[in-house]
Amino acid sequence: MRIDLHTHSTASDGTDTPAELVRNAAAAGLDVVALTDHDTTRGHREALAALPAGLTLVTGAELSCRIDGVSMHMLAYLFDPEEPALLAERELVRDDRVPRARAIVARLQEIGVPVTWEQVARIAGDGSVGRPHVATALVELGVVASVDEAFTPDWLGDGGRAHVAKHETDPFEAIRLVKAAGGVTVFAHPGASKRGRTVPESAIAEMAAAGLDGIEIDHMDHDEKTRVRLRGLAADLGLLVTGSSDYHGSRKTVALGAHTTDPEVYGEITRRATGAFPVPGTGGA
The missing domain is CATH 3.20.20.140 (Metal-dependent hydrolases)
Known part of the structure; x- marks a missing residue:
């Protein structure tokens, strides 16, 4: 099996x-x-x-x-x-996921990344929005090469520049x-x-x-x-x-x-x- x-x-x-x-x-x-x-x-x-x-x-x-x-x-x-x-x-x-994702987008914008909430929402579709959707947006924008690269202290990882607790x-x-x-x-x-x-x-x-x-x-x-x-x-x-x-x-x-x-x-x-x-x-x- x-x-x-x-x-x-x-x-x-x-x-x-x-x-x-x-x-x-x-x-x-x-x-x-x-x-x-x-x-x-x-x-x-x-x-x-x-x-x-x-x-x-x-x-x-x-x-x-x-x-x-x-x-x-x-x-x-x-x-x-x-x-x-x-x-x-x-x-x-789950109810905390949307405000958290919006806050992550805002932090990324503050450090010069041209990500938008509309982009992240499009990627999430009907799914429960989360950091992987933001990470995919960063890949789309060419900011990082892979989703895994987005989950580092440079970006979305715990303690990272754009990390937001939930x-x-x-x-x-x-x-x-x-x-x-x-x-x-x-x-x-x-x-x-x-x-x-x-x-x-x-x-x-x-x-x-x-x-x-x-x-x-x-x-x-x-x-x-x-x-x-x-x-x-x-x-x-x-x-x-x-x-x-x-x-x-x-x-x-x-x-x-x-x-x-x-x-x-x-x-x-x-x-x-x-x-x-x-x-x-x-x-x-």
């Missing part, structure tokens, strides 16, 4: 619609794909309606969190999307909320140091004690040395180890299925979940 547990669609900052994403996942030879848009489950219905035969969809979201001033992302799988407390927190984070959930609260909604939590790309400051191992240990289920290790932003270190940490803390593409369509160069999760780990995730269950495709629209 080939299992990719971290992808994004146009419901947040990917470039494939949810329907295109599941069709592309099947074409890439995946057996299981998780749709984990930022702080939203809005793409799930379309993905399910288009789910090809032979592909199973894991519903989820990537939650925006912050601990001790460090931004981090928490992958949440197979939770009840209508559970009131978790839904309210996701909406709180509401982010405390990760311990995220773990509690997801668990209460019957879901499973995995810390996304914890060693992605080129994105900015990373969460210390001591904090990851505290999250594990609070119920964190796993950490994402096989990821494009982790070199081999980082992966070895994180595997040792996961073993010490009894955490599941996942791998995934973090696919964003054409916004990033990584392909669907570039990194995958072991079937036994996937099975354990599904066993722990009670809020929702993987959906096998029967040949969607």
